[in-house]
Amino acid sequence: MTEPDPVVVRYVVDHGAATLTLDSPHNRNALSVPLLTQLSRGLVDAAADPDVRAVVLTHTGGTFCAGADLSGSYGSAQETAAARTRDMTALLRQILELPKPVLARIDGHVRAGGMGLIGACDIVVAGPASTFALTEARLGLAASIISLTVLPRLSPRAAARYFLTGERFGPEEACSEGLVTLSVADTGAVLVELLAEICACSPQGLAESKRLVTQRILEDFDRYGDDLAARSARMFGSEEAAEGMTAFLQKRRPWWDIR
Numbered sequence: 001m002t003e004p005d006p007v008v009v010r011y012v013v014d015h016g017a018a019t020l021t022l023d024s025p026h027n028r029n030a031l032s033v034p035l036l037t038q039l040s041r042g043l044v045d046a047a048a049d050p051d052v053r054a055v056v057l058t059h060t061g062g063t064f065c066a067g068a069d070l071s072g073s074y075g076s077a078q079e080t081a082a083a084r085t086r087d088m089t090a091l092l093r094q095i096l097e098l099p100k101p102v103l104a105r106i107d108g109h110v111r112a113g114g115m116g117l118i119g120a121c122d123i124v125v126a127g128p129a130s131t132f133a134l135t136e137a138r139l140g141l142a143a144s145i146i147s148l149t150v151l152p153r154l155s156p157r158a159a160a161r162y163f164l165t166g167e168r169f170g171p172e173e174a175c176s177e178g179l180v181t182l183s184v185a186d187t188g189a190v191l192v193e194l195l196a197e198i199c200a201c202s203p204q205g206l207a208e209s210k211r212l213v214t215q216r217i218l219e220d221f222d223r224y225g226d227d228l229a230a231r232s233a234r235m236f237g238s239e240e241a242a243e244g245m246t247a248f249l250q251k252r253r254p255w256w257d258i259r
Contacts, residue, residue: 009038011045016053016199018046021060028066029059031113035069036087043094053206054198055098056191057121058105067112067135070245084236085229088113089145093221095120096149096214099207101198105187106130106171106180116146118179119153122210123194126171126180127187138166139248140240140256144232148224152217153179 008024020042022029029035046055059065068084095102095117104121110132118124134150136143143150143163151159158177162169171183184190198206235241240256247254 005034005037007038008032008035009042011042013046013049013052015195016051017056017195018042018049018052018054019056019058020046021058022065023060025061025063027069028063028109029061029114030066030069031084031088032069033087036091040091040094043098047098047100050203052100053201053203054101054103054195056103056105056195057117059108061108062129063109063111063114064104064106064130065110065114065117067114070249082229082233085145085232088116089221089225089229092116092120092145092149093218096218096221099203099210101206101210103191103194105191107187109133111135112143113146115143115179116149119146119149122213123182124180125182125184125187125190125194126174128171128183128185130171130174130180130183131168132162132170132174132179133166133168134162135166137164138254138257139244140238140242140254141235141244142231144228144235145225147228148220149217150179152220 008022008029010019010021010023012019012021020039022035022039024030024032024035043055046052101122102120104118104124106118106124107127107129110118110130112133112135115132115134134143147163154162155177158173161167171180174180175183182190243254
């Protein structure tokens with residue numbers, strides 16, 4: 001008999017908000033199959049609950065999300081890339097299409113695919129311990145599918161810098177460049193204030209207002225999604241990507257690092 005997956009996403013409803021907490025600290029809340037599945041299920045439950053006016057996405061531990069689970073595998077590199085891309089695309093679209101606001105509360109590190117998650121959220125509140133990075137280029141990859149939610153948030157100059165360097169930046173930079181809504185000392189207190197404002201709004205008003213602010217991002221999913229997925233699969237199957245991911249897991253520099 002197959003053992004059930006451990007619970008890696010906690011779901012709690014309180015005062016009109018459904019809180020989805022990424023709770024897989026052993027792999028820094030990496031985007032494993034169980035985490036993606038449970039997060040999607042939580043979004044479905046929140047959408048169907050008339051008592052839920054908004055969704056809060058947050059985390060345990062010092063990392064919000066480390067990106068793809070590089071230790072997991074579906075099969076060959078091409079199969080893995082195709083499956084990961086399909087699952088991630090569906091999840092990002094689900095956040096954008098949810099007829100209720102999705103707020104992210106960040107008090108830790110955000111990397112790679114985690115950046116895609118916060119890009120899909122409507123409001124992002126980041127604390128002083130937060131750091132952000134698009135690390136794909138350092139692994140022989142590119143931020144393909146998540147570019148659909150990250151590029152509309154970042155200023156063009158900031159996008160070019162952080163996509164190309166893979167360097168870390170803090171919450172104040174993330175806020176000034178558009179990725180983060182608010183950089184604050186106490187994310188919990190600010191979140192309470194935001195949720196109070198949202199709970200004063202009608203469900204129809206929230207749903208239609210959200211459609212206005214996500215419509216163009218979703219149009220880009222339709223326009224560019226298939227091409228980006230194909231490019232992602234090709235990169236995952238390359239020698240450089242294999243070297244980059246192996247070096248990351250072995251905690252060494254890949255051959256191209258000439259610093």
